[in-house]
Amino acid sequence: MTVTRSHHVGISVSDRDAALAFWTGFLGVEPRWTTILDRPYLGRNLGYPGLSIAAAFVDLPGGVVLEILDYRVEKPAAVPPEATAAPGHVHLCLEVDDVDDAWRRALELGARSVHAGGPVDVDSGPNEGARASYLRVPPDWHTLELFQPPAPDSIV
Numbered sequence: 482m483t484v485t486r487s488h489h490v491g492i493s494v495s496d497r498d499a500a501l502a503f504w505t506g507f508l509g510v511e512p513r514w515t516t517i518l519d520r521p522y523l524g525r526n527l528g529y530p531g532l533s534i535a536a537a538f539v540d541l542p543g544g545v546v547l548e549i550l551d552y553r554v555e556k557p558a559a560v561p562p563e564a565t566a567a568p569g570h571v572h573l574c575l576e577v578d579d580v581d582d583a584w585r586r587a588l589e590l591g592a593r594s595v596h597a598g599g600p601v602d603v604d605s606g607p608n609e610g611a612r613a614s615y616l617r618v619p620p621d622w623h624t625l626e627l628f629q630p631p632a633p634d635s636i637v
Contacts, residue, residue: 482582489546493570497535497551513538572624580612580629592616
């Protein structure tokens with residue numbers, strides 16, 4: 482398994498449009514992409530069946546993407562701070578050449594998978610054809626996303 486680069490940093494927010502207004506104004510850039518994500522693979526990967534996310538991608542200097550995520554799920558009154566949908570939650574996404582191998586290695590080192598069954602296939606959106614997995618990493622259970630981009634010959 483080889484980590485090839487940082488892919489993105491994601492932040493969970495309570496209002497995508499308000500967060501987007503700040504970040505685009507602060508950085509002086511337009512968003513690369515905005516949408517409502519409601520694909521079944523997301524619910525499986527993130528542990529929220531029936532999930533819908535108002536999302537935006539903003540390019541940061543240096544080539545990393547800021548992923549702004551407004552989780553539209555039923556949230557309990559007290560959301561644990563480590564919950565992916567909790568406003569203020571941050572995750573680091575690392576691009577890998579073999580997501581299955583990286584997932585197994587993370588588990589061997591004490592990480593906990595957010596979902597059962599290993600990495601999932603991304604079936605739509607700008608990363609269609611990729612494979613990804615969310616894990617909580619010790620000791621404080623921050624979120625690590627492992628991302629294997631689609632094979633070049635599979636991009637349409």
